[in-house]
Structures are given as C-alpha cells and as structure tokens.
Amino acid sequence: MGKFLLWAVIILAVLLVSRILSHQKAAARQAAGRRQDADTRLAAESMVRCAHCHIFLPRSEAYMSQGKTWCSADHARLGLKK
Template sequence: MGKFLLWAIIILAVLFVSRILSHQKAQARRAADRRQNAASRDAAESMVRCAHCQIYLPRSEAYMSQGKTWCCAEHAKLGLKQ
C-alpha cells in the first residue's frame, strides 16, 4: 500500500509540474502574439486616392505621375476625370 501511495504522489506531482509549465508557455506565446499584432498595427500602410476614379488603394500599389496618384497606368494616361 505504501508503494502505491508513493507512486500516486509522484505521478500527481509530475502532472502538476507539467501543467504549470504548459500554462507558462501558453502565456508567453500569447504575449508574443500581442506584441506582434501591436507591431503590425503600427506598421499599417497609408491609403491614397486615385485622381481619376477616386478609389482608395495602398500607397505602395499607386502610380505617381504629375504630382498625383493613380490606381493604374491607364488612368494616369487619361488624366483627371471631367
């Protein structure tokens, strides 16, 4: 009976320690995800408007010509919409 009780205590202790360690890992993972999400929110790209069709698009995708932004080369050729 004594050996059974000893093994039960050892098994329960191992399970308890493993649960604590997995909980700490999960907390660290959540904290890292929060930091990464905050960094990606801060790095949001600005939007610009096409001078011809007035749609908004990311600045990295826009064409710059004659001091204005355009959504495509065709609209840059057409110029301002009348």
C-alpha cells in the same frame, strides 16, 4: 502500501508540473501573438487616393505621375475625370 502512496504522489506532482508548464507556454504564445498584432498595426501603410476614380489604395501600390497619385497607368493616361 507505502510504496503505492509514494508513486501516487510522484505521479500527481509530475502531472501538476506539466500542467503548469503547458499553461505558461500557452500564455507566452498568446502574448507573442498580441505583440505581433500591435506591430502590424504600427506598421500600417498610409493610403492615397487615385486622381481619376477616387478610390483609396496603399501608397506602395499607387502609380505616381504628373505630381498626382493614380491606381494604374491607364488612369494616369486618362487624366482627371471630368
């Protein structure tokens, strides 16, 4: 009977420790995800407006010509909308 109680206590202790560790890992993953979301928000790119059609697009995708921003080379060729 004494051996049975000893093994029961050992098994319960192992289960308790494994549960604590799994919760710590889940919390660490969740915190890392929040940090990554915050980094993504900080790295947001500025938006510019096409001089022809007036849509907004990221600066890295804009076409620069004649000192203005355009959404495509076609709109730069067409110029300002009348």
